[in-house]
Amino acid sequence: MADEVKIYRNWSSPYGLRIVWALDIKGIEYENIFEDLSQKSPQLLQYNPVHKKIPVLVHKGKPICESLVILEYIDETWKETTPLLPKDPYEKAMARFWAKFVDDKLLPSVWSVFTEKGYEAKKEALVPAMQNLEFIEEQLKGKKFFGGENIGYVDLALGWIAYLLDVFEEVLNLKLFDADKFPLLSGWMKNFCDAPAIKQHLPPRDKLVTKFQLFHEKFQTAN
Ligand SMILES: N[C@@H](CCC(=O)N[C@@H](CS)C(=O)NCC(=O)O)C(=O)O
Structure with missing residues (x-):
């Protein structure tokens, strides 16, 4: 209710x-x-x-x-509908591992590209961020979603990347993501954003650009 x-x-x-x-x-x-x-x-x-x-x-x-x-x-x-985590203990542990990786490593590494000052520092910060994305690409082999055929726990943890990377690229005026290098992740982003449960809640892109432009200015001018 x-x-x-x-x-x-x-x-x-x-x-x-x-x-x-x-x-x-x-x-x-x-x-x-x-x-x-x-x-x-x-x-x-x-x-x-x-x-x-x-x-x-x-x-x-x-x-x-x-x-x-x-x-x-x-x-x-709410067990009875669409499971988010796998039942198998090992698969469940792996899903937790990758979600934790997203929060502990991937997200901070991408965020540091955003917060670093100046083009050179941003390019440098891009290296570990891309290495982290490679781990994610590897995990998608043979799968539509991290959860298999359906969106699951890891997909939801990683969801931000599907709609924010492209906003960051516009704000930073820097290419962050090469779809040719990450074909599986690129396909995943599209499938994820196209899913009705996801799509209807995505924040308006222009509002995100404005918000992150302001953030970015703040980071670039901070001492
Ligand atoms: N680890 C937390 C992170 C949540 C988080 O960082 N929330 C931000 C908004 S995106 C917040 O509430 N910030 C307010 C503040 O830091 O004062 C989670 O997974 O829920």
Whole structure:
């Protein structure tokens, strides 16, 4: 029921989108509570006093924080529809490993291309980011999605790359991603963004460009 599930998020957070996508895939009704991160609500601070971040899922009044933890909670709570994680313990461990890789290594490496100052520093930062993407490309061999035929946990964790890389390229005026070098990832991006559960929640591209242009200016001018 809509009053049982609430998501605290904002319009653009890729972590928040993971949750929206997962709930949509599972067909769970929910209520969006949009936060202004420059002025966090008392409820958000009460629900996530440790990190003070979105997303927070509130189910029957109980908060769950951290997007990957929330995804697992969703999968275990609404078991009967479209599994996100594999059943097999080894496959499940591997999915957790790759989702953690996305958050611990891939995302920071791509983000550092964004935050580094100047063309040369950005080009240098691109090297580890591309190496990390190669690991991901390898994982897609023989599969449509990381979850197999359907979008699963790792796909949702990696979802940001499908719609943000191209926004970053425009903002940085720098080629980040060569589809010829990453044919599987390139196909995955298209399949992911075309899936109805994903597509309908993708933030407007022009709004993302404006947001990241402002961010980028801030990083380039910071001491
Ligand atoms: N590890 C967290 C990261 C969440 C996160 O970084 N959220 C950002 C928005 S994209 C946030 O709430 N930032 C507010 C702040 O840092 O004050 C997760 O997976 O949920």
